[in-house]
Amino acid sequence: MNGKVTTTRTKLERGRSALGPALELVHTGRAPTRAVLTSELGVTRATAGAVAAELEALGLIRVDSSPGSAAGSQGRPSHRLAVRESGPVAVAAQVHADGFRAALVGLGGRLVATAPGCVTVTADPAQVIGEVVDDCARLLRDSGLRCVGAGLAVPSAVAEPEGTALNPLHIAWPAGAPVREIFATCVREAGIAGPAFTGNDVNLAALAEHRHGAGRGAQHLLCVATGHRGVGGALVLDGRLHSGSSGLALEVGHLTVNPEGRPCHCGGRGCLDVETDPLAFLTAAGRAPGPEESLLKQSGDLLRNEYNDVAVRTAAEELIDRLGLGLAGLVNILNPDRIILGGLHRALLDADPERLRAVVADRSLWGRSGSVPILPCTLDHNSLVGAAELAWQPVLDDPLGALA
Missing domain, CATH: 3.30.420.40 (ATPase, nucleotide binding domain)
Known part of the structure; x- marks a missing residue:
């Protein structure tokens, strides 16, 4: 009896450990069907089905169990997998020399909503970041969607681990501005759920293009x-x-x-x-x-x-x-x-x-x-999508833990 319980628990743990890799495969478009998911994960059909069902129950993906067959194809078509359009979103923001923009980004790098901000970036990073977070919060309230976290793209190298803007050459912010701390504080005060992240705009554009675009x-x-x-x-x-x-x-x-x-x-x-x-x-x-x-x-x-x-x-x-x-x-x-x-x-x-x-x-x-x-590059607003990728990463790493 104990052996059977151990085996069942082991299978369950294996399935849960596959949730993150499975979600990333759907997120990046590399597993459009359950058959491809099974192959990519190297698991049985039953395990892949259970993993897909769990991700669907979490509100992250949609499983189409009765897709139409292509003309001339033989056999039963595999279940199709797609990100859920009404699922959670990440809040994303970008500051650049000519203004800022706020957005909501779903799984798959899908832009759910965007809002352009001001055309003048002042020398006070706290004021600018506060304004863009206010726009993010407004978009989130209007959408009624769940939020997994927030990401900010800035036109500067961001020093690690402190999260400071080391050389914002084309905006008037002081060198060493603590942008991550400011952003996290504004996100928390705006009532936006989830962790907050900050990164260089071109780094984040590259990340987005690698997962969803020309890269x-x-x-x-x-x-x-x-x-x-x-x-x-x-x-x-x-x-x-x-x-x-x-x-x-x-x-x-x-x-x-x-x-x-x-x-x-x-x-x-x-x-x-x-x-x-x-x-x-x-x-x-x-x-x-x-x-x-x-x-x-x-x-x-x-x-x-x-x-x-x-x-x-x-x-x-x-x-x-x-x-x-x-x-x-x-x-x-x-x-x-x-x-x-x-x-x-x-x-x-x-x-x-x-x-x-x-x-x-x-x-x-x-x-x-x-x-x-x-x-x-092929993505519109790729730095925004990349900023959202930072917020999505904890969910991709551990869907159950992040959404709990």
């Missing part, structure tokens, strides 16, 4: 992106962000690509940060930035709508060459199996993909033989 399937993913100002980079290795010993890895914006170029905020000269960002493009094209729209939107619109203008095309080629030089150096150091580009860099890739790929191939050691794929 899916990559083992060594390099992401380089322009925000509203400046340039950031991130590296995802086997599904996890590589943030270095103290959270400061991949500050690619301060690679020198033009030794005689513009002075950089870091004290150097000719860095990617000031040679390939939206302001650099507008300046090179001879266009004065306007006050009515973000620099990112102005530069993107100019590139898409006036690329045939000689000055615009010349400016784009100049930035592409400098971006390619920086990417080639990163390829030589990091040997990624995929590169994804966001912000203005994505638009530059779209404008002349062959030129950018040729520059990278010509200047990287393995470029001609290895031909690293260079792709555009």
Whole structure:
């Protein structure tokens, strides 16, 4: 009798230990059916069915036990698995040089609701973060959905373990601002349930793209992106962000690509940060930035709508060459199996993909033989989705424990 009880308990524990991996497979779209889930987990059909049923009972996924058969297919179709649209959400927020945005994000990286905030970021991080959390709380109240936690993306390296914004160069916050502590306090005071997390915006964009976008399937993913100002980079290795010993890895914006170029905020000269960002493009094209729209939107619109203008095309080629030089150096150091580009860099890739790929191939050691794929980011608001991923991670690690 004791042996049977032990066996039953062991099976139950194995099933529960599979809940997190199973949820992550559905969350990332890698297990669209119960048959695939069974194969990916390496368990029996009965165990996979029990795990899926438990996740459904927790309100996280939806199991379709009677899917239609595809034309010409044989046999009984497998149960289809999908995230539950009315399930819990994570609160996500992003602060950038031209404002902030709040969002609710469900499993699968699905944006449930968004709310753009102000267009002016003041020098007081507590005021700005308080305002964006107020917007988050308003979205959450209006939705009536359960919250698992909150994540914040900021345009700065975030030092670990203290969670301070080390170098917010393009917003007027003081260096060392305790953004994680401020965010956690605001989240708690707003009555938002769950833990609070903070990270660098490009790191979080890379995480989101790796799980739900252009980086899916990559083992060594390099992401380089322009925000509203400046340039950031991130590296995802086997599904996890590589943030270095103290959270400061991949500050690619301060690679020198033009030794005689513009002075950089870091004290150097000719860095990617000031040679390939939206302001650099507008300046090179001879266009004065306007006050009515973000620099990112102005530069993107100019590139898409006036690329045939000689000055615009010349400016784009100049930035592409400098971006390619920086990417080639990163390829030589990091040997990624995929590169994804966001912000203005994505638009530059779209404008002349062959030129950018040729520059990278010509200047990287393995470029001609290895031909690293260079792709555009595909997710809207990927930094917001990545911020939500931080809040979802405890649930992915232990669904029962996190939701209890």
